[in-house]
Structure formats: structure tokens, C-alpha cells
Amino acid sequence: MVDAGRGTRRVTAPGGSAGGALSFRIGARTLAAIPRELVRIGLSLDEALAGHGPVLPALDARQDGWFVTSLPDAAAIAAPGIGYVRQRYRRYYVDLAAGEVAWRAGLSGQARSGMKRKAKKLAAANGGALDIRRYRTPAEMAAFHPLARAVAATTYQERLLGSALPGDAAFVEEMRERAAVDAARGWLLFLGDAPVAYLWGAGEGDSLRYDYVGHDPSFGELSPGSVLMEAALTDLFADRFARFDFTEGEGQHKRTLATGSVACRDVLLLRRTLANRAALAGLAGFERAVTAAKRWTQVPGVAALARRARR
Template sequence: MSASALKFQIGARTLAEIPRRLRRIALSLDQALAGAPPLLPPLDADDDGYLVTSLPAEAALPWRGVAFVRQHYTRYYVDLAAGEDAWRAGLSGQARATLRRKTRKLAEANGGRLDVRSYRAPAELAAFHPLARAVSATTYQERLMQSGLPADPAHGNALAAADGVRAWLLFLRDTPIAYLWCGGDGDTLRYDHVGHDPAYGALSPGNVLLGAALERLFGDRFRRFDFTEGEGQHKRALASGGVACRDLLLLRPTLTNRASVAAVGGFDAALRVAARAARTPALAGIARRIRRA
């Protein structure tokens, strides 16, 4: 059980929120691929409802209260068991060329060598954590989304002791500029914490590190690499499969909950209209001027 909120968001930026007490039901990749709806545990008396994430698009989840789809997306993954050759063959020619070009550019900036360092054991993670935290503090994931690498230096140690953590740092002239921390869920490895120092954004360090990490995972014990919830161009480009999902709010049928969902739904609809308008040539210039104002 955790306190949560209905957020009014534009991209990663939260403009406002309505506090709600929601029980979060997060489906794993295996559950999403299986296509079956989850069993909902009983609500406590002061709970407002559930937030179900990665619910398969075709799965029905009967609910007598207020049901609201917050977002639709594809949950992407890489089939590591198929092997690196199959993965590369499944990428578009543009994706392969882009990854090679960005990797070469960053290696050249580092004197001709790509410096990616791997960490997995608890003792190795003790060295990884302060370096990755320094990078995480600079990222939009931490500043805007509160989803940076946790500050606790013991984060993930128990999982690492069971061979359930893979982490990487990308260095430029011995300075860490990007990190990736992944936790295991059975034979699936999750894309949990990621970020790069925006001062080096022109070198695409996040994409380069992700590509290098995936190369190192073929032959590891994991069968899938899970890009988790939400979409992104880099996920689409590097994935070998995906499952259509939705995030679903299920709230008690109170007047407050109905009004809250109506407000958030109206905001989301207005954003979709604005996005379509911004793609219209006659209005694109106006939209750009508004953003600069």
C-alpha cells in the first residue's frame, strides 16, 4: 500500500496533483505476456482504489466503480535467449547504423576507446554507487520525476548477493557520465534506473551505454531484458518484441473520485488536442512561440 496521486503532467513535468490513496498493482513482463488480469487484493477502508500498471490490452478487469485508462503503451523487451545475432538481425538498418555512429563518436572523444565498466557483486556495487549517484543527481529523471538511483548505498545489495543485479558506468576520460542499474525478476532483467549527465548529451551517452550493456547480456543467465512501463524511441529502436499494455485507475464510486478523474481526463484530452495542433503547419509556428514565451 502506498500513497499516490492523480498527476497533471506534460512529459516528465508535473504541474499539479490530486492526492489519492491507491494500491499499486504492477504486473511483471511475464504477467503482461501471459495476458491474464491480476487478482485484486481487498482494499483497506481508507483506500481510494487501485492503480494497475502494464495491464495487457486485451485483459478485462471488471470493476463496479470508476475505471479510467491513464495511458496506452507498448511494453518493450529484448529476447536475450534468441542470441545477439538474432537481435541485431531484427533491428532496422537505421537503428544499427545510428548505434554504431554514436558509439564510434563517443569512443573517439575518449581517445579511441569506449570505457564501459560492469558491476554486479555487492562489493562492486559499493564502488559503483557513489559514482552513479553523482551522475544521477544531474539527470532529469531525478530532478523532475524523483526516479533517480536511490541514495541508500546498500540499495540492491540483497538482490546482488543472489546474482540479481547488473550495473554499468560509462566513463569519458575517467569521469563517469552515464549509469545503468538493472534488477532481476527471475530470468528477466529490468531497466530500473538510468541516466546521463546532460552536459555530455551531444555524445548520446545513455544510448551508447544501453547498447553496450545489451551486448554484454547475451550469454548471461537472463532470458529477457525488460524495458518496463512506458514508451521511448530508444526502446522501440532496440527492442525485439513488445506487448500492448495500459495503465488503469480503478477508484471507488465517490463524487470526489469521479470529479478527480473528470479533471485529469479533461487535461489529458486537451494535451492530445494541443499535440495534434502543434503538428499542423499553420499552428506549429504559434506553438513554438508559446513555448519560448
């Protein structure tokens, strides 16, 4: 996997933001990185569903190119430069306007029974009832943040990906500003007196985004993240948003809970320089090698041999 920067937070076209690097990654592990100044443009779910590409802003002299996320497969993008598709995926969402009954009916029987079982197990561990708290106003967001950060500090998103809920004052102010215009929601799940899972999302148009999520791994056997996700969606069916946006990338839980999706790709567009051509050639070669290695480990007997070699 090639990463063009930190996390999956979004910048709506046409403005964009600069920063990032071309990182050589295997899973969550970064092996090397090539510094590049990129204008990052993240299409909203509404834009992806509309099927149109963004108008790219002009680059200044210090910028190397653009990184466009959630570009719908149906859309072309006109820009001078060298193009490289970083990844293809389906961007999943839940149609909240269809209602909770329709959503639950669309889930598999296995998913419904699993959700019920997990909620019952966690409630039993908490004295017979779930303790889920909701946060919406600016004052509530100020109370939410330190509690959620305490959970975020324990998560793999913090340790491995650097994509847990930010802890800086600027982000807290952003949370409060969004809440002031009814464009943010937060949830915490408590076990006893301590929070063990959090979810926070910002509103974008008619959608609420799946921006930051995590749970304390010490309580992983109780599936607090899954239980909190179901509770948040249940709340949102009675809220003002039309969709819950699972944002970029795929995952089993997204496929399980979603009611729809749009085929998307993340695209790097770099200036036509020798250095950029070499960088993209290196990325492409690295990804081909990683893909080949993954396929090779699936050959019967090879996986067992690899496990023995690691011992």
C-alpha cells in the same frame, strides 16, 4: 498525461504498495495534484506476456483504490469501482535467448550504423577505447552506487521527473540484497576518470528490468547513454536472463532496440464516491484538452504562430 505517482518502479501483484496522487501533467511538468491513497500493482513482463490480470488485494478503510500498470490489453480486471485508463502503450523487450547475432540482424541498417558511429566517436574522445565497467556482486553494487548517483544528480530524470537512481541507504541495501541472489546488474561508462552514464536493473523472474538510466547532459553530444545501452545488451546475451524488459511506456530507443512487445494499459480503479467521480472527470477533461491542444498545434501555421507568441 496523467500520472498516478512517482516514477515507473514496480510492485509485483498481488501485494502492492500504497501511495501516490492523481497528477495533472503536461510532459514532465505537474500543474496540479489530487491526493489519493492508491495500492499500486505493477505486473511483471512475464505476467503481461501471459495475458492475465492480477487478483486485487482488499483495500483498507484509508485507501482510495488501485493503480495497475502493464495490464495486458487481452486481460480483463474484475474489481468494484470506477475505472479510468491512464495510458495505453506497448511494453517492449529484447529476447536475449535468441542471441546477439539474431538481435543485430533484426535492427535496421540505420540503427546498426548509428550504434557503430556513436561508439567510435566516444572511444576517440576517450583515447581510443571505451571504458565500460560492470557491477554484479554486493560489494560491486556498494562501489557502483555513489558513482552512479554522481551522474544521476545531473540528469533530467532527477531534475524534472524525480525518477533517477535513488540516493537513500534503504535503496543501497536493496541493491546489495538483490546482488546477493544474482538479481541485479549495473553498468557505468567512464570518460577519462569520471563516470558519465549509468544503467541499473533488477532481475524479475527470467527478465532484467530497465529500471534506472541516465547520462551527464554535458556530454550529450557523445551519446554516452546509447553507447552504454548497446554494451549492456551485448553483455546480457551471455548472461542468465531470457529477456531485457524496457518496462512501461514507449520511446524511440525502445522501439529501435526491441525484438518484441505486448500491448498494455495502466488503469486507475477508485472507490465509487462522489469525490472520486469528480476527480476522474477532471482528469479525463484535462487529458482531452491537452490532446486537442496538441492536435491544434499541428495545424499548418499554428505552430509558427505559437512560437512567435512565446517570444
